Each structure stands twice: as C-alpha cells, then as structure tokens.
Amino acid sequence: MKLFILVFLCVCCSFAADEDERLPNKCEVCKFLSVExxxxxxxxxxxxxxxxxxxxxxxxxxxxxxxxNTSETRLTEAVDNICERILQYSVHAERPGSxxxxxxxxxxxxxxxxxxxxxxxxxxxxxxxxxxxxxxEVSDMKKQCExxxxxxxxxxxxxxxxxxxxxxxNFLCENHVLKTSERExxxxxxKGDLATEGGAKEAEGDSTxxxxxxxxxxxxxxxxxx
Numbered sequence: 001m002k003l004f005i006l007v008f009l010c011v012c013c014s015f016a017a018d019e020d021e022r023l024p025n026k027c028e029v030c031k032f033l034s035v036e037x038x039x040x041x042x043x044x045x046x047x048x049x050x051x052x053x054x055x056x057x058x059x060x061x062x063x064x065x066x067x068x069n070t071s072e073t074r075l076t077e078a079v080d081n082i083c084e085r086i087l088q089y090s091v092h093a094e095r096p097g098s099x100x101x102x103x104x105x106x107x108x109x110x111x112x113x114x115x116x117x118x119x120x121x122x123x124x125x126x127x128x129x130x131x132x133x134x135x136x137e138v139s140d141m142k143k144q145c146e147x148x149x150x151x152x153x154x155x156x157x158x159x160x161x162x163x164x165x166x167x168x169x170n171f172l173c174e175n176h177v178l179k180t181s182e183r184e185x186x187x188x189x190x191k192g193d194l195a196t197e198g199g200a201k202e203a204e205g206d207s208t209x210x211x212x213x214x215x216x217x218x219x220x221x222x223x224x225x226x
Contacts, residue, residue: 022137023136023137023140024098024101024137024140024141024144025182025185026144026148026177026178026182027098027173027178027182027183027184027185027186028098028101028141028185029141029144029145029148030148030169030172030173030177030178031098031169031173031185031186032086032089032098032101032141032145033082033083033086033145033148033149033172034167034168034169034172034173035169036082036083036085036086037078037079037082037156037168038167038168038169040078040082040085041074041075041078041160044068044069044074044077044078075156075157075160079149079156082145082149083142083145083146083149084142086138086141086142086145087134087138087139087142088103089101089102089103089134089138089141090102090103090104090105090135090138091135091137091138092108093108094108095190096188097184097185097188098185098188099188099190101137101138101141102190148177152172152176152177155171155172155176156168156172159171159172169186173186174186
C-alpha cells in the first residue's frame with residue numbers, strides 16, 4: 001500500500017508545480033464574482049430598515065425616506081471589498097474545471113496536514129504556516145475580479161435596479177461578459193467528492209499503518225519527488 005500512498009500524494013501535490021499554467025479564465029472569474037455578490041446581497045435582501053436621504057431645507061421639507069433593500073447604499077456596501085472574498089477560496093486540485101475553486105481546505109491539503117500531524121514530514125517547499133495562504137490562482141482571480149467589476153460597474157447597477165428577477169450570473173456573465181464559446185464553466189455544478197473521498201480516506205488509513213510499523217524511523221516526503 002506504500003506505493004498507493006506515493007501515487008496518491010503525487011496526484012495531490014502536482015498542482016504546486018503548475019499553478020502558473022492554470023490561472024482562472026474569464027468565465028471562472030465572472031462566475032465567482034457573481035456568486036459572491038449575489039450572496040452578499042441575499043443576506044441583506046429582507047432588511048426592513050428605512051434610510052433618510054437628502055438635506056433638510058430651510059423651508060422645513062423633510063428628508064426623503066427610501067427602503068434600504070432597494071437603495072444604492074445596499075449595493076455599495078455589498079460591492080465594497082467583494083473581491084477580497086475571493087481570497088477565502090482554495091484550489092481543490094482533485095476537482096475538474098471551475099469546480100476546483102471552493103471555500104475551505106481542499107482534500108489535498110487536508111490529507112497532507114493529517115500526515116504532518118501524524119509525524120510524517122512533508123516538504124512543499126514553503127513553511128507549514130504558509131500552507132493556508134492564497135494560491136497563485138486565487139490571488140490572480142482576485143485581481144481579475146477587481147478589473148471586471150470596474151469594467152462592468154454600470155451593468156451591475158442596471159441589474160440591481162431593474163433586473164433582479166434574473167440571477168446575476170446569468171445577466172452579467174452570459175448576457176454581457178462572456179461569448180457563447182466562453183460559457184462552459186457556467187454549466188459546471190458541484191455534486192460532491194464521492195469519487196475522491198474514498199481514495200483520500202484509504203490513503204490516510206494506509207499512512208497510519210505505515211507509521212505504526214515504522215514509528216521509530218524518521219519519514220520525510222518531498223512533494224516534488226512525489
């Protein structure tokens with residue numbers, strides 16, 4: 001089973017060597033920008049807060065009142081630093097296409113951390129405390145997100161004030177940002193890690209057995225070698 005562990009880790013760690021060749025495309029950037037902005041707006045959509053806008057004039061006219069959930073203020077607050085939320089994503093190298101971007105630790109990193117906690121030395125070429133830092137892909141997606149948001153600011157505003165009956169990702173990405181040939185990622189839907197969870201658990205179980213048999217022997221695995 002030792003060979004299986006090495007092969008599994010080889011597949012898991014391969015993303016570290018070719019991150020620069022897998023930078024997010026326009027479809028992926030638009031998809032996750034839309035997902036995050038839609039989610040941010042959904043959290044405040046049921047607010048019953050009322051805002052008072054305008055100045056009180058000498059004539060005694062009162063300030064105009066508007067509902068927060070239809071106000072420009074709500075949109076501004078949602079858009080503010082929205083691309084920073086992209087940094088919460090990790091690259092799940094075992095998943096295909098745009099599905100490799102998801103929040104939370106990937107199976108790859110979870111498996112490697114478990115090995116470290118069990119005493120196995122895993123060398124990824126950077127300190128352990130930096131393992132959770134945003135990857136090259138995720139950092140690039142954040143930058144592209146900021147550029148795209150600036151470029152399509154008026155489209156987002158048009159959707160917010162006039163077209164919220166449509167999903168943002170449909171209105172923004174499919175109708176304005178992407179060509180028909182660039183929309184492949186919009187059809188990708190996550191259905192769970194059923195195909196990979198078993199392999200990850202088996203690899204972790206095998207590593208435990210190997211550790212028990214060699215508990216007095218120092219073990220070091222270099223990710224590049226794996």
